[in-house]
Amino acid sequence: MAIAPRGIDWAVVLAGGSGTRFWPKSRSARPKQFLAFGGSLPLLTETLERTAAVAPAQRTLVITAQAHLALAQAQSPGVPADQLVGEPAARDTAAAIGLAATLVAARDPEARLLVCPADHRIATTAQFATAARAAAALLDEDPARIVVFGIAPTGPATGYGYIERGAALGAREGIACHDVARFHEKPVRARAEEYLASGRFSWNAGIFAFRARTVLDEIARQMPELARGLAEIGAAAGGSGFAATLARVFPTLPRRAFDHGVMEGAPRRALVIPAYAWDDVGSFPAIARARAADADGNVALGQLIVEGARDNIVDAGDGLVALLGVEGLVVVHTPDVTLVCPKERAEEVKALLEKLKQRGSAGDRFT
Amino acid sequence: MAIAPRGIDWAVVLAGGSGTRFWPKSRSARPKQFLAFGGSLPLLTETLERTAAVAPAQRTLVITAQAHLALAQAQSPGVPADQLVGEPAARDTAAAIGLAATLVAARDPEARLLVCPADHRIATTAQFATAARAAAALLDEDPARIVVFGIAPTGPATGYGYIERGAALGAREGIACHDVARFHEKPVRARAEEYLASGRFSWNAGIFAFRARTVLDEIARQMPELARGLAEIGAAAGGSGFAATLARVFPTLPRRAFDHGVMEGAPRRALVIPAYAWDDVGSFPAIARARAADADGNVALGQLIVEGARDNIVDAGDGLVALLGVEGLVVVHTPDVTLVCPKERAEEVKALLEKLKQRGSAGDRFT
Numbered sequence: 053m054a055i056a057p058r059g060i061d062w063a064v065v066l067a068g069g070s071g072t073r074f075w076p077k078s079r080s081a082r083p084k085q086f087l088a089f090g091g092s093l094p095l096l097t098e099t100l101e102r103t104a105a106v107a108p109a110q111r112t113l114v115i116t117a118q119a120h121l122a123l124a125q126a127q128s129p130g131v132p133a134d135q136l137v138g139e140p141a142a143r144d145t146a147a148a149i150g151l152a153a154t155l156v157a158a159r160d161p162e163a164r165l166l167v168c169p170a171d172h173r174i175a176t177t178a179q180f181a182t183a184a185r186a187a188a189a190l191l192d193e194d195p196a197r198i199v200v201f202g203i204a205p206t207g208p209a210t211g212y213g214y215i216e217r218g219a220a221l222g223a224r225e226g227i228a229c230h231d232v233a234r235f236h237e238k239p240v241r242a243r244a245e246e247y248l249a250s251g252r253f254s255w256n257a258g259i260f261a262f263r264a265r266t267v268l269d270e271i272a273r274q275m276p277e278l279a280r281g282l283a284e285i286g287a288a289a290g291g292s293g294f295a296a297t298l299a300r301v302f303p304t305l306p307r308r309a310f311d312h313g314v315m316e317g318a319p320r321r322a323l324v325i326p327a328y329a330w331d332d333v334g335s336f337p338a339i340a341r342a343r344a345a346d347a348d349g350n351v352a353l354g355q356l357i358v359e360g361a362r363d364n365i366v367d368a369g370d371g372l373v374a375l376l377g378v379e380g381l382v383v384v385h386t387p388d389v390t391l392v393c394p395k396e397r398a399e400e401v402k403a404l405l406e407k408l409k410q411r412g413s414a415g416d417r418f419t
Numbered sequence: 420m421a422i423a424p425r426g427i428d429w430a431v432v433l434a435g436g437s438g439t440r441f442w443p444k445s446r447s448a449r450p451k452q453f454l455a456f457g458g459s460l461p462l463l464t465e466t467l468e469r470t471a472a473v474a475p476a477q478r479t480l481v482i483t484a485q486a487h488l489a490l491a492q493a494q495s496p497g498v499p500a501d502q503l504v505g506e507p508a509a510r511d512t513a514a515a516i517g518l519a520a521t522l523v524a525a526r527d528p529e530a531r532l533l534v535c536p537a538d539h540r541i542a543t544t545a546q547f548a549t550a551a552r553a554a555a556a557l558l559d560e561d562p563a564r565i566v567v568f569g570i571a572p573t574g575p576a577t578g579y580g581y582i583e584r585g586a587a588l589g590a591r592e593g594i595a596c597h598d599v600a601r602f603h604e605k606p607v608r609a610r611a612e613e614y615l616a617s618g619r620f621s622w623n624a625g626i627f628a629f630r631a632r633t634v635l636d637e638i639a640r641q642m643p644e645l646a647r648g649l650a651e652i653g654a655a656a657g658g659s660g661f662a663a664t665l666a667r668v669f670p671t672l673p674r675r676a677f678d679h680g681v682m683e684g685a686p687r688r689a690l691v692i693p694a695y696a697w698d699d700v701g702s703f704p705a706i707a708r709a710r711a712a713d714a715d716g717n718v719a720l721g722q723l724i725v726e727g728a729r730d731n732i733v734d735a736g737d738g739l740v741a742l743l744g745v746e747g748l749v750v751v752h753t754p755d756v757t758l759v760c761p762k763e764r765a766e767e768v769k770a771l772l773e774k775l776k777q778r779g780s781a782g783d784r785f786t
Contacts, residue, residue, distance in 0.1 A: 076741065355781075359770045368757075372785045374443065374771045376760035378748065385757040390735075392750055392759055393743035403726045404741045415724075418739045 059188045060261065061163040063103035064152040067096050067116040067124055067170035068139055073335055075401050076389035077367055080419050085116075085170035086123050089339055090353045096127045096170040104130075105181035106166055113155060114170075115139060115148045141303035146313035149260070150271050150278055151302070154286040157264035164191050165267075168259040173342070175329035183326030186224035187261035196320045198270070199261040200232065202254025203330045208244035211334055213237060213256040213311060215323055224324075232321040235311055254325055256311065257332065261324075267314065274317045281305045336382045336398050340365040350375070354385075365395060389418050426555045427628065428530040430470035431519040434463050434483040434491055434537035435506055440702055442768050443756035444734055447786050452537040453490050456706055457720045463494045463537040471497075472548035473533055480522060481537075482506060482515045508670035513680035516627070517638050517645055518669070521653040524631035531558050532634075535626040540709070542696035550693030553591035554628035557689045565637070565682060566628040566689045567599065569621025570697045575611035578701055580604060580623040580678060582690055591691070599688040602678055621692055623678065624699065628691075634681065641684045648672045703749045703765050707732040717742070721752075732762060756785050 071084040078084045085096045093101070096114070103112055109130030116124040118138030125136050137155065139148065149167055156163050166184050174180050187199040202215045218231030235256065239247060247253040272279040281301045288297035306313075315321065331342045340351040350358055354368030361375035367384045375383065382398045384391040391401065408415035438451040445451045452463045460468070463481070470479060476497030483491040485505030492503050504522065506515065516534055523530050533551050541547050554566040569582045585598030602623065606614060614620040639646040648668045655664035673680075682688060698709045707718040717725055721735030728742035734751045742750065749765045751758040758768065775782035 076739075355785075357771055357774055357778075357782075359767065359774065371755040371757070372443075372775075372782075374756065374758045374768075374775075376758070376767055376771055377764045378759055378761065381745065381759065383757065383759055385752070387754045388738040389741065390738070390750065390752040390757045391741045391743070392745055392748065394745065397744045400726065400743055401741075404724055404743055407724055407726065408739075408741075411724075414722075415739075418722075 059164070060106045060166045060184050061111060061160065062156045062165045062264075063107040063112045064149070064156075064165050064167040065096065065099050065103060065112065065114045065170045066145065066148055066167065066258075067099075067114055067120070068142060068148055069169075069171055070117065070142065071171065072402050072405050073399060074384075075405055076386050076391050076418065077369070077384050081119075082123065083120070083171075084333065086120065086127060089173070089333055090343060091173070094127050095173070095333060096124060097129070098173065099168065099170045100128055100131065102174060102177045102180050103166070103168065105177050106184040113137065113152050115152055116170075117142065137298075139302060140299045142307075143302065143305045144307045145258070145310040146271070146275060146278060146308040147281075147302070147305040149267065149310045149314075150275075150282045150305075151285065153262075153264045153267045153271075154282045155289055157268055158286055158289040161263075161265040161268075162195070163264050164188050164261065165264055166259070166261045169257075171333055172257065173331040173333055179326055179328040182225050183227055183324050183328070184261065186227040186229060186324050186326075187322075189224040190221070190229060190322045190324070191261060191263055194320060194322075195263050196266055197262070197322050198266060198315060198318045198320065199322045199324055200315065201257050201259035201261075202323050202325050203257045204325060205248055205253065205255050208241060208248045209255065210238055210241055210244050212332070214239060214244075214247050214253045215256050217252050217254065217323060221322060227327065228325045230323040230325070232315075232323050235316050254323065255330075257330060258311075260310065260315075270314050270318050275306060275308065275313050278306050278308075278313070336365050336367065336384065337395050363395075365398075426531070427473045427533045427551050428478060428527065429523050429532045429631075430474040430479045431516070431523075431532050431534040432463065432466050432470060432479065432481045432537045433512065433515055433534065433625075434466075434481055434487070435509060435515055436536075436538055437484065437509065438538065439769050439772050440766060441751075442772055443753050443758050443785065444736070444751055448486075449490065450487070450538075451700065453487065453494060456540070456700055457710060458540070461494050462540065462700060463491060464496070465540065466535065466537045467495055467498065469541060469544045469547050470533070470535065472544050473551040480504065480519050482519055483537075484509065504665075506669060507666045509674075510669065510672045511674045512625070512677040513638070513642060513645060513675040514648075514669070514672040516634065516677045516681075517642075517649045517672075518652065520629075520631045520634045520638075521649045522656055524635055525653055525656040528630075528632040528635075529562070530631050531555050531628065532631060533626070533628045536624075538700055539624065540698040540700055546693055546695040549592050550594055550691050550695070551628065553594040553596060553691050553693075554689075556591040557588070557596060557691070558628060558630055561687060561689075562630050563633055563687045564629070564689050565633060565685045565687065566691055567682065568624050568626035568628075569690050569692050570624045571692060571694075572615055572620065572622050575608060575615045576622065577605060577608055577611050579699070581606060581611075581614050581620045582623050584619050584621065584690060588689060594694065595692045597690040597692070599682075599690045602683050621690065622697075624697060625678075627677070627682075637681050637685050642673060642675065642680050645673050645675075645680070703732050703734065703751065704762050730762075732765075 121138035214236040216233040218233035221229040288294045349363035352366040355372040488505035581603040583600040585600035588596040655661045716730035719733040722739040
């Protein structure tokens with residue numbers, strides 16, 4: 053008896069990041085996924101509005117750090133409390149996705165999951181939903197597939213992993229689908245330019261679709277240590293000892309990215325190339341590229357006032373930034389901290405944070 | 420019968436400024452004189468600690484804007500409430516000093532007043548008090564004198580008025596005293612360099628000493644319209660109708676600087692050249708010059724963290740400023756506004772404020 057196609061069953065949102073690239077806008081107590089960037093909603097809530105077009109909140113899991121559980125709950129309207137899971141320690145995406153697959157499999161091993169990061173922006177929810185249906189169609193055709201979304205590159209970015217396309221699988225829901233030939237690490241600039249010129253590469257945006265059972269089988273085959281831990285956690289799922297088991301076992305899981313630990317070695321991989329504009333919200337300059345500048349090239353989130361200032365990127369938060377005669381800067385204002393640096397050094401903020409941590413308690417309140 | 424010398428009788432602190440050069444640290448609701456710059460005390464309170472060495476709080480007058488009266492009161496410990504006077508409108512220093520002389524003369528026309536701005540910093544209270552005694556000595560010798568303090572210039576500043584020395588009067592209290600030959604407006608750079616090279620010029624720091632009666636006589640002679648208004652206010656002094664009279668008459672007084680309206684035309688002027696380090700707190704760069712820089716030339720009020728940043732001036736308020744790879748900037752952080760500009764343009768902040776005012780209510784909350 054054939055099972056009727058039912059699209060994606062569960063949405064999984066990975067909100068475990070502790071990103072420091074947006075300091076001082078992001079803080080250890082409030083990483084990027086819990087902040088609003090220009091939009092009025094925090095990235096997590098934006099992501100959940102998007103996944104709601106794929107699976108209802110009642111079938112949505114949010115995986116976050118235990119320390120951010122209350123924040124995640126407040127920003128996840130409609131998601132049942134027991135479907136917000138706090139990781140007791142950061143163990144990277146193989147463990148996080150494995151945990152999600154384990155928890156969903158405890159209810160329905162055949163469920164199709166769509167997993168996506170909480171800290172990206174996607175222009176069109178409708179196109180996101182279409183791409184998810186295309187992924188679901190690929191899973192219906194071959195339950196052993198693991199599907200990855202690949203973004204059509206708009207430049208020779210060195211900050212993303214790349215996916216090299218294999219044989220065309222034709223369109224599903226009007227969206228081009230391919231086998232995956234190979235995953236590639238973040239390239240150096242010259243290599244990125246080759247990738248771009250070849251026309252055979254997509255950016256790896258970290259969105260995956262698969263059946264719960266398929267990923268657990270692959271984990272069992274490729275990462276048996278992770279599989280053992282997940283099995284122990286899965287056995288406790290839904291029971292009163294779950295929290296204690298999670299707290300004991302999760303920190304012992306191997307720390308590995310899902311791409312490396314599972315995807316690269318998976319035999320039946322497929323690529324969906326959705327048609328939406330995508331922004332990984334990776335740095336202030338990246339955000340600025342997606343927004344309109346004023347006549348002098350200044351881009352602002354929040355209120356900016358300028359006099360003879362050009363090509364600056366500003367995040368004023370709820371306040372105001374005033375620029376007079378400066379050029380090419382990133383200026384981030386928060387109530388207690390202001391950061392100023394040239395655009396091209398915006399990604400070095402970590403060095404400042406390290407210095408701040410060395411100040412001990414005097415610096416801690418700003419991290 | 421000779422009157423025994425008694426030093427300065429009354430201190431008058433002029434706290435009426437609405438200075439905009441320190442925006443966003445200063446705001447319309449809290450101008451510079453009510454702010455702390457590096458020191459732990461607001462400039463007004465610092466000034467009153469200094470004048471306390473010259474005259475007791477019981478014989479101290481504070482003249483401020485009516486809108487800032489409560490703030491001034493909070494920052495003027497020990498000064499009797501009825502000796503804090505709120506100007507109903509800004510009418511410049513001839514009216515403010517005339518008002519002070521009028522109020523003191525109502526109690527004691529022969530009283531010697533020392534008048535000083537609330538928004539300067541002076542390194543040594545002891546030397547300030549010595550200079551005040553020297554001024555009092557000059558007033559004892561000749562009750563018709565008006566004494567002005569002149570600061571020995573440390574460079575060809577174009578932001579101050581200059582005083583050209585006349586004949587030497589010898590030392591009082593160990594401090595050089597002279598006749599005043601001439602007052603000069605703020606000079607252009609080349610002229611300022613000539614002044615400096617000549618060795619005959621002092622900066623006009625806006626500190627004056629005189630007997631109440633003398634200044635009122637000079638006002639009557641040179642600014643009869645001001646004298647008429649002051650007489651009306653003086654007649655109401657100490658009575659229940661004082662506030663109403665002040666509110667009605669003060670805004671009608673001519674708007675003129677004391678230097679131009681009174682000093683320039685006064686026949687018996689003397690110059691005291693005190694030996695203290697002085698800072699008019701005129702701009703962020705001016706403040707920075709008076710403070711120690713770190714090894715990379717960065718000067719900070721409050722907490723600063725840097726990585727490869729040089730020669731910047733920072734006011735972090737109670738927060739933190741983080742600078743990465745920038746040079747020669749002024750960065751002023753407040754909880755709701757951050758300003759960034761090159762050092763050499765720090766005095767153009769007014770242009771930003773004007774733009775902000777054009778935004779109406781959206782901008783008003785930041786002015």
